[in-house]
Amino acid sequence: xxxxxxxxxxxxxxxxxxxxxxDGLVIFSMSFLTYMLIAEWGGLSxxxxxxxxxxxxxxxxxxCGVALVVFxxxxxxxxxxxxxxxxxxxxxxxxxxxxxxxxxxxxxxxxQIEVSTALKKSNKTMSVLLLGLNHFKELNExxxxxxxxxxxxxxxxxxxxxxxxxxxxxxxxxxEFALCLAGMDPENALRVAGGLLExxxxxxxxxxxxHSISASIGIVQVGRGHTTVDELLRxxxxxxxxxxxGQVDCCFFDPKMDAHVRARALLEKxxxxxxxxxxxxxxxxxxxxxKTRRIVSFESLARWHHPINGLIAPYTFIxxxxxxxxxxxxxxxxxxxxxxDAANWPEDVSLSFNFSATQLSGKNxxxxxxxxxxxxxxxxxxxxxxxxxxxxxxxxxxTRHAIRTLRNAGVRIVIDDFGTGYSGLSQLYELRFDKLxxxxxxxxxxxxxxxxxxxxxxxxxxxxxxxxxxxxxxIETVAQADAAFAYGAHQGQxxxxxEAVPADRVPQLLIGFPQxxxxx
Numbered sequence: 001x002x003x004x005x006x007x008x009x010x011x012x013x014x015x016x017x018x019x020x021x022x023d024g025l026v027i028f029s030m031s032f033l034t035y036m037l038i039a040e041w042g043g044l045s046x047x048x049x050x051x052x053x054x055x056x057x058x059x060x061x062x063x064c065g066v067a068l069v070v071f072x073x074x075x076x077x078x079x080x081x082x083x084x085x086x087x088x089x090x091x092x093x094x095x096x097x098x099x100x101x102x103x104x105x106x107x108x109x110x111x112q113i114e115v116s117t118a119l120k121k122s123n124k125t126m127s128v129l130l131l132g133l134n135h136f137k138e139l140n141e142x143x144x145x146x147x148x149x150x151x152x153x154x155x156x157x158x159x160x161x162x163x164x165x166x167x168x169x170x171x172x173x174x175x176e177f178a179l180c181l182a183g184m185d186p187e188n189a190l191r192v193a194g195g196l197l198e199x200x201x202x203x204x205x206x207x208x209x210x211h212s213i214s215a216s217i218g219i220v221q222v223g224r225g226h227t228t229v230d231e232l233l234r235x236x237x238x239x240x241x242x243x244x245x246g247q248v249d250c251c252f253f254d255p256k257m258d259a260h261v262r263a264r265a266l267l268e269k270x271x272x273x274x275x276x277x278x279x280x281x282x283x284x285x286x287x288x289x290x291k292t293r294r295i296v297s298f299e300s301l302a303r304w305h306h307p308i309n310g311l312i313a314p315y316t317f318i319x320x321x322x323x324x325x326x327x328x329x330x331x332x333x334x335x336x337x338x339x340x341d342a343a344n345w346p347e348d349v350s351l352s353f354n355f356s357a358t359q360l361s362g363k364n365x366x367x368x369x370x371x372x373x374x375x376x377x378x379x380x381x382x383x384x385x386x387x388x389x390x391x392x393x394x395x396x397x398x399t400r401h402a403i404r405t406l407r408n409a410g411v412r413i414v415i416d417d418f419g420t421g422y423s424g425l426s427q428l429y430e431l432r433f434d435k436l437x438x439x440x441x442x443x444x445x446x447x448x449x450x451x452x453x454x455x456x457x458x459x460x461x462x463x464x465x466x467x468x469x470x471x472x473x474x475i476e477t478v479a480q481a482d483a484a485f486a487y488g489a490h491q492g493q494x495x496x497x498x499e500a501v502p503a504d505r506v507p508q509l510l511i512g513f514p515q516x517x518x519x520x
Contacts, residue, residue, distance in 0.1 A: 100171040102149055103156025108178075111170035112229045115180045118168065119222075119229070127189035127221050129179040130236035131159075131196055134214045134244065136175040147206040151213065154204045162199050176240075178233065186221065186252065193217045193250045216243040220253040268324060270306065271317055275326050275333070280304045280317075282338045283500035286509055287352065287471060287493045290485045295510060297350040297384060299493065300338040301500045302330070327358055332372070339376035339383075341503040346510065352384040354416055357391035361398045366405035380410035384435065388416045403431050414471075418459070436463050438484075440474020440494070446483045460488040 098110035106114070118126065133139075133155070140148050152175075159177055163169045168180040179196070181189060197217065203210040218239030220232055227235075235253045238261050243251035274280055284298035304312045321327045335353055342351035359365055373380055385406055391399060403413050412434040438459060445452040463470045472484035475494030484492055498509060 100156070103153055103160075103171050105156050105160060105177070106168075106170040108170060108172040111168060111172060111178055111180070114168045115229045115232070118180065118182065119227075124183040125185070125221060127181045127184040127186075127192075127219060128232045128236050129181065129189065129193055129196070130172075130218045130220075130233065130240045131177045131179070131193075131200070131215050132217075132240050132244065133175040133200070134216060136213075139211065139213065143206050143211075150206050151204045151211070155200055155213070158199045158202070159196065162195065172233070178236070184221075186219075189219055189221065190250060193219060197249055216240055216248070217250045218243055218253065219250060264320075267312075267317070268320065271304075271320055271324065271326065274304060274306075275321070275330050278333055280330060280334065281502065282334050282341070283502055284338075284341070284506050285493060285500040286498050287491050288497055290472075290481065290489055290492045295349060296491060297352050298342070298345070298506065299352040299354075299386070299500075300334060302334055303500065303502075322356065322358060327356055328362070331356065331359055332368075335369070336372050336376060337503075339372055339378040341506070342382065343377045345506065347382070349510070350382045350384050350412075351378065352386055352414065354386040354388070355391070357388070357395070360387065360391050360402050361395045365398075366402045366409075369406060369411070370409055380406075381412070384412045384414050386414045386416040386437070389418065400431060407432065407434075417473075433468060435469040435471060437471040437473050437493075438489070443472050443474050443480055443484060443494075444476070446480060446487075456487050464488060 098106060098113075100107045115126075115128070136148070139151065143151075152171075156171060156177070159169060159179075163179060164181075166182065170178050172178045179192070181192060184192065197215055200215045201212060203212045218236045218241070220235040220239060222232060235258065238257050239251045239253040241261075242257055243249065280302055282300040283303040285301055286295045287297040287299060288294065289296050302314050302318065304314075304317055306312050318327075321330050338351055338353055342349075345351075355365075355369075362368075369383075369385070370380065373383060387399065387403070407413060413431070414435040414437060415431075415433045416437045417439045418436050436459075438456075442452065442456060442459070446456060447453070460470060469491065470489045471491040471493060472480075472489040473493050475481050475484060475492045475496045477496060480494075481492055481496060501509065
């Protein structure tokens with residue numbers, strides 16, 4: 001009976017008692033008042049005089065009663081329809097707030113509610129799996145938003161069909177899906193993760209094409225009441241990021257990862273502030289002519305003295321600056337400061353500055369370099385622009401255009417860290433470098449094996465044939481300096497001669513440079 005009433009009135013039995021019966025009492029009261037008005041209070045006489053008709057009391061009362069019943073039924077029907085619409089709207093709104101419209105999986109909000117409830121009620125350990133699709137941005141570039149939506153819809157359906165009905169699963173981000181598994185030990189959680197990866201990597205159909213999508217999974221385990229859902233998802237995301245960076249399928253969360261992530265986040269914040277305050281300054285390491293033992297150039301090297309952590313190595317913050325999109329600003333600051341300092345050096349001493357691959361690919365890179373040189377009064381012929389092999393390979397056409405513009409203006413071009421990249425001899429020949437810097441790894445291997453000696457002879461023979469000046473990097477001992485010079489190196493750089501020094505110490509090096517104790 002209760003269900004029948006709910007179907008008819010679109011409300012529960014308790015609501016019928018408080019709403020429909022109340023309406024009935026109102027209608028009964030109106031009927032009673034109408035009867036009393038007509039029958040007892042002279043209302044019938046008034047109607048007879050106005051209508052000039054002989055109206056019997058029972059007929060009029062019957063008419064009024066029927067009219068009131070019709071009115072009441074219509075009113076109840078209208079209320080029923082309005083309530084049905086409201087209930088339907090509320091249900092749709094609820095579903096919209098708890099479901100992902102594309103995959104029809106629970107969304108992040110619903111996942112948080114259900115997992116939070118499970119954490120409070122369950123005495124078992126739980127595993128949360130965060131699945132992230134790899135290279136999904138590239139898929140968007142190829143197929144567009146509609147193609148990505150189709151791929152996500154298919155993957156969502158697969159996850160829903162493969163998951164256990166008792167498991168909690170949801171789409172919580174653009175390319176991320178989460179599953180909560182109750183009572184799962186690490187071994188079983190890893191087994192489930194492997195099954196998910198197999199399901200996801202099956203090709204999806206986008207239009208008439210089939211495309212395979214790989215995924216990675218971060219796994220975090222927790223006991224009852226140990227944490228919040230937000231913290232679980234954060235830890236799972238840390239494990240997912242580690243899986244992606246390590247190029248592995250699955251990775252379990254470890255508290256050490258959390259410490260690393262927090263330290264990185266703090267370093268990112270400090271780096272942004274340091275760039276904003278221009279705290280990162282150029283230091284200068286001398287480059288010597290190995291024959292005359294005279295300083296011919298200074299390489300500008302970025303140095304960041306952190307107020308708490310001390311000196312932070314460039315290999316730590318330079319890649320981070322590139323990831324954060326700060327490299328153009330940071331390099332511009334360092335290059336401008338270096339040009340300003342070098343303008344005060346003797347005319348025969350050059351500035352050597354390393355430009356990144358991202359800078360070389362910029363449309364106005366070469367012109368910006370020449371503008372900064374002019375603004376700081378440093379002639380182009382006193383600049384040696386260092387470019388790594390990886391920069392040559394990343395965008396050869398952009399690099400060739402930039403080099404041509406700079407060389408035409410008088411800038412000398414140096415290929416840095418030679419032997420560590422993937423450039424071909426044809427590229428080196430076509431780009432027409434002025435100098436080549438042999439990576440310190442090879443210099444420090446001199447004399448240790450016949451293979452390293454063969455490689456060094458090949459490098460210096462190539463440079464001699466191309467008429468290139470050669471700088472040996474990383475010289476730390478007199479023996480290395482002697483060997484590099486014997487092989488044919490023209491210049492040397494390394495701690496044997498000097499560490500990188502701030503700008504105010506450069507004049508001291510130029511005036512009273514300590515003679516290196518090596519045989520020329």
